Amino acid sequence: MSESTIIWVHGDNLNPHSAPFQTAPDAPAIFVWDDALLEEWRISLKRIVFIYECLLELPIIIRRGDVAEEVVQFAREHEARRILTSESPSPRHQFLCQTIIKHMPKGSRLEVLREPAFVDGAEKVDLKRFSRYWNAVKKQAMR
């Protein structure tokens, strides 16, 4: 049984070949400009233009406002119970994921997809200084 899916694209992965697009190439996709974030961080016009140009090359709908609300609304419009998105280290992304799933109908899923890692096994490396990380992963990075 096919399940209706949408993709939520965010600013840490604007790659047309990202894992969500590979997983569900025909799914409707959305990007939402985070109005609160733009003002809080006083993001300049040149950054907005650059990102917008990246968005124009993706098969997506572009909206603005409250990110979680807009994503939930978009899912509702497409009667989707499954949302795919890309991983991000940003705490705000994690907060948005939690908010979105809280407001989705019961039984909905939000899947955070990872891209292949730059190097494997680095989770065990001491990150106190770059030199320690690099010494541990260099061989693999150059493979």
Add this chain to the structure above:
Amino acid sequence: MSRDMRRDFASREELVAYLQQEFPQAAQRSPHVSETRGGRRAAEARLRAARYGTEYERTRNHLDGQVSRLSPYIRYGVLGLNEVREYALSHAQRRFEAEKFVNELGWRDYFQRVYRELGDDIWEDVEDYKTGFPAHSYRQELPEDIRQGQTGVRFIDDAIRELIETGYLHNHQRMWLAAYVVHWRRVCWQAGARWFLEHLLDGDPASNNLSWQWVASTFSTKPYYYNLENVLQFSGDRYRGTPQNFGHEAFVGTYEQIARRLFPNITLSDEHHEPRKGRR
């Protein structure tokens, strides 16, 4: 009902006009638009044009060196780190010659990993300052002459203008500017990092904040600083001449002399006076 934003633009000018209208506060704060174009097509063109081997390694620290300028595309994931690495390794004359470039990609991966561990604490000092000054002695706000690019120090003001107008700075300019803000003007790194994030096309809290902390010494064993000789060595001929004519007096001297002026409360060991080689 949510309104979709426009996707049909006949030209870049039309797109910019639309965005000026949609985001008036951003346009009012700083009206500049970068010549660097966003998007996968532009990213791939840049990927093909970049140099990855010995030419990159030899010239990358110079302001007019063969740097890739791929960072804005990598920051938004338009290009994945792995695909850039594969491209670099297969396009250097010999694979091992791309090591310096791949090492730079490693910095990006490293900073992302540290960010994942720190979360919002990426805005806190990871360690104490090692400058002989307590954290509270650093100003919280960025002085207006820095924000406006009117410090009277030519190479600094030029870098600020470039930052504001293009959203891009060569890594050496980032380090000079950051060290100027933190060590010469004693402003906390957070104020500088926030300001960079307003403007840099590749601005991202991981690489940006941790690099500022590296300069400040809150994420390294010693502060980063430099002298005029270092600036002259890497900026071509643009600042040759009498330092006074460029407002460069505060940077004249050996590393030891500069360190004594900037950090009078501490004694840096001899190795600290050696100029750092290139990036970090």
